[in-house]
Amino acid sequence: MTESLRVTVDRQDGFAIVYTEGYINNQGGEEIARVAYQLIDEGRKILLLNLNGTKIVNSIGISILIEIIEKMIEIDGKLGFCSLTPTIAKTFEIMGLSQYAQIFPDETQALAGLHPPA
Amino acid sequence: MTESLRVTVDRQDGFAIVYTEGYINNQGGEEIARVAYQLIDEGRKILLLNLNGTKIVNSIGISILIEIIEKMIEIDGKLGFCSLTPTIAKTFEIMGLSQYAQIFPDETQALAGLHPPA
């Protein structure tokens, strides 16, 4: 039980924003990965993960996000994160994840920073 | 520790609104009583307790509120409550408190229902 992660997608030309709501544990991470790989398969190379609705994560969930980053590096794409809680941001910092995926305070700045195709 | 109840008062002619923020336990109840008796001493006979900022209470705190109701009945005044959580409203119902003090959904309806001097 405990409500599972809800993921919603805003598909745009060439990029997409993925919104999460809930706990990013192993199932939550897998659900995000499933959605992300589908978006990549559809030809998108720029993804923004907006974690505004996520207040807790665990390291199992994050390790699945690292798989997505690896994939993005492979295809020469970009994965950005925005709207993290201070603790999630600090955790990404501790892990050195912020060197391989851009972290933005909010969606507006993320969209400006990731330069999605207009 | 645990933050103690904050009480603020909006004094009007002949009546007053008392706003609480935090846990109404014994100390919280006593703080409300202190403020209420002062308002009564100042000549006010109509008081509205707006509990919008209170998400938990305990029965020790409520028993102190009953003292205020007793006092109000004595001086032929009125004590109203508004903006209760559903659980606090249900608790007042269980106790039969709602027969001796009027419960209003919000401040607007409370002000209309208590008929404070214009």
Place this chain on the structure above:
Amino acid sequence: MTGNAVLREVTLTLPMLPDMEVAASKTATAMAEYMQMTPDRIDEVRMAVIEACINAFEHSHAPDRKVYMTFEVLGGGEPELLRISVRDTGIGFAPEEREKPQMVKKLTDKNKRGWGLEIIEGLMDSVEIDSSAGGGTTVVMSKRR
């Protein structure tokens, strides 16, 4: 059909000290949220837990100054019932001799207290009290999802 397998059991031991009832209520909230109980019902559980704890704090005179709680999620497959037990090793009391409090009397009575068990019974689906002189008190209260 309500299955009655214990799906989850968590135990919590609290000192009888100010505000510790709030810690108990948070653990109760966590278990109720795990079951996906509705927020209003969770809030009712929380209030009942606070009352049961402060009763033990105030009335038990338990020499170890501790409250022993268990939170059990029961059900047949899916969580259906939250059962919470609040135990102290204090002086106990005779629950059957308890007088039902009445607001009309309490309003003029000097002692305005005596509402805790009434509130617990009103907010939970079922409540059982096991208490005896010198043998401590256990309150077991349940609420369906």
Place this chain on the structure above:
Amino acid sequence: MTGNAVLREVTLTLPMLPDMEVAASKTATAMAEYMQMTPDRIDEVRMAVIEACINAFEHSHAPDRKVYMTFEVLGGGEPELLRISVRDTGIGFAPEEREKPQMVKKLTDKNKRGWGLEIIEGLMDSVEIDSSAGGGTTVVMSKRR
């Protein structure tokens, strides 16, 4: 001066089952709120507790499938430090042999895991691990108010 008297001690026993780490994190939150820790620091404690619990769930292979936690508030008069201990009776491990994970390696490594203890150390003020083969594991982590 940091007093080190134990002002409050709460114990929690959890089953090693999905989502129970969230219950532990709520109890931690309650204790940290009692101390009036700032919300951001409370959140860091919460995350560290989740990591310590899932480590025990995943790696300990404890036969009783239980995690034993204590939450202690320490201080001289005023609460100053929250100390949380997470114990299991499992197979244990050698913390000193643990390799520090590096993102640059993990990105190409098939095993992307191994971040839990790193995160706990980064979020708490101090962490001690007592573990031995067959003797179970106890992680004691502290954070000042």
